[in-house]
Amino acid sequence: MxxxxxxxxxxxxxxxxxxxxxxxxxxxxxxxxxxxxxxxxxxxxxxxxxxxxxxxxxxxxLSENRVAPICPTYSECGGCNLMHLDYPKQLDFKVKMAYETFKRIGHLSDVKINRIIGMEEPYYYRNKVQIPFGVENEEIICGFYKKKSHKIISLNKCFIQPIEATEITKSIRAMAKELGISGYNEKDNKGILRHVLIRKTYDNNYMVVIITNGKNVEQKYELARMIVEKYPFVKSIIQNINKEPFNIILGKKSIILYGKDYLTDVICGLKFNLSYNAFFQTNHIQTEKLYQQVMDYAKIDDKDVVVDAYCGVGTIGIILAKKAYKVYGIEIVEEAVNNAIENAKLNNIKNIDFILGKAEEEIFKLENVNVDVMVMDPPRKGCELSLLNAIKNKKVPRVVYVSCNVATLARDLEVLSSDYNIKDVTLIDMFPHTSEVETVVLLERIIEK
Ligand SMILES: C[S@@+](CC[C@H](N)C(=O)[O-])C[C@H]1O[C@@H](n2cnc3c(N)ncnc32)[C@H](O)[C@@H]1O
Structure with a gap:
């Protein structure tokens, strides 16, 4: 060939x-x-x-399952990759893909996927967007990266992010142009505006993070004023400074330009403050279904001691703490732990402690704690082997594993399968029109006879 x-x-x-x-x-x-x-x-x-x-x-x-993508830039944009497949068939695809991955990577051929929970309205679902800015013909532009490239396709409409987020971004481009703020050119690491990150709460309050190549942008307060005047539902504006010539979006330093440095969201009836750089699930409707599934699997009672490893701003741990005797949350990002501590107070939850550090190291400091339920929701790379072995050695009776990457999940389940039965698996469609899927697995320890 x-x-x-x-x-x-x-x-x-x-x-x-x-x-x-x-x-x-x-x-x-x-x-x-x-x-x-x-x-x-x-x-x-x-x-x-x-x-x-x-x-x-x-x-x-053509296939009878093909549909005309609602998005006019779908064929170019690297954001979605399944919009040409009818939505119910997207769900079937994800189930099949998960089965194949469990088999191919985890050598787990008898895993049974119970169900996939899809969305009724699978559009405008993202509550966090990150939009690159750049230059073209000496003009500031913003949009999405073209598939497999860093060429920016101008943002016009997007069907998976809130309409307001698209409008705010387009306005920031126009305002930046008016104020003489240049777009960033990654070829020579020159220009000012690199990215705009937008977060939205369930009740339509917004945070805007303006990521700049350097701190001294004299027009920044005027830009913030213009954004709030046009969009009063923007409650927080932050400048984040990133001078590194790499693809990482956020830098380490930030300055508040307007409002507070956090947003407050409500999930499963509880309040959560989140900083601009703390992890938070990106699809509000599906997150509530995900957390409900975690609760159903965890079956917590008032005697249970729970570890919420990779706890982010404390969401799962705080929800479980309402029923448990005691919860320990472990998280590597300091701001997220600070948010988590505040969030426990905000919800009047007193039986939870948060530990700053790596789950795979901090678990050993809980050696005298008898853990009844371990919940873990690691990033895409999955868990370290040392954490999986610690769970086995501690003989934790029940484990609920939440994953956004079926491949690393399958790898980790294979390790756990020597000591645990995979009792149930549920998929949650957090990211419609993409090939990604969220998975929740219930594992129960095999009792020695
Ligand atoms: C997929 S998020 C889950 C957060 C939370 N459970 C939620 O639903 O919002 C993974 C979290 O693990 C944190 N993290 C990454 N590596 C870690 C590690 N080695 N130990 C502890 N936390 C880690 C990340 O900062 C992030 O907050």
Whole structure:
């Protein structure tokens, strides 16, 4: 097989990123925007040893599961990748993908996925957005990165973030232009405005974080004034300074330009303050369903001692503390721990302690604590082996594992499966129109006979 060669083929599967798989004489070719059962003429773009990449030049047969994407920039934008698949079929795809990943990575062939919880209205769901700014023809621009590139596609509409967030971002671009604030050019690390991060609460209050390449931006207070005048529901504006020539969005220093340095959200009837840089689940409606599932699996009673590892601003731990005897939350980000301590007070929860540090290290400091339920919700890279072994050694009876990455989840479940039965698995569709999915797993310790 060679670059630019043309073939005709049928899509037989989707890979875990939702990319079509076409077999040409048994050789797999990954073709974006193809669905199972579709046939097309394809052109080869890149050839590796055991697979190739191709593009559709002409569709010959379309799937009945194909829908016209609601977003006009869908084919270019790197944000969503499943919008051409009917929403109920997106959910089916995620279940199949999870099964395959449990089998392929975790060697877990008898795991049973109970259900996937989708959204009734799978649009405008993100409560946090991060939009890059740049320069084009010497003008400041903002938008989304084109697929697999850092070229910015101008933001016009977005169907997975709140309409207000899109409007605020477009206005900031116009205001910056009026005030003479330049867009950042990552090629030479020059220019001022790098990103705008926007957070929204359930009751439509907003926080805007303006990430700048350097601290001295003399127009910044005027920019903040203009934003609040136009959008009075913006309750907090922060300047974050990032001078590093890397892709990391946030720098370490920040200055409050307007309002408080946190927003208050309500989840499952409890209040949570969150700083601009603390982790918070990005889909409010689905987060409540996720936390409800965690509660159902954890089955806490008033004698239970619980550890909420990777606790963020304390959400899961505080919800569980309402029923438990005692909860310990462990979190690596200092601001998140500070938020968590305030959040416990805000909700009048007294039976929870928060520990600043790495879950895989702090768990050993709880050696004298008999843990009844361990809840863990690690970042994409999953848990360290030392934490998984500590859970086994402590003989924790029940574990609830929340994961945003099925691959690392499968790897970690394989480690735990020597001592634990996987009792139940629920998928939550936190990120409609993308191939990502949130998973909650209930594990129960195998009792020695
Ligand atoms: C997926 S978030 C979960 C947060 C929280 N459970 C929630 O639902 O909002 C993962 C959290 O783990 C934290 N974290 C990352 N590595 C960690 C580690 N080694 N030990 C403890 N916390 C860690 C991150 O800062 C983040 O707050």
């Amino acid at each position: 060679k670059i630019n060669e043309k073939y005709q083929g049928e899509c037989v599967d989707l890979n875990h990123q939702g990319v079509g798989v076409v077999k040409i004489e048994g050789f797999p070719v990954f073709v974006e925007n193809m669905l199972v059962g579709e046939t097309a003429q394809i052109k080869i773009q890149k050839v590796e040893k055991s697979y190739a990449y191709g593009v559709v030049t002409k569709f010959l047969q």
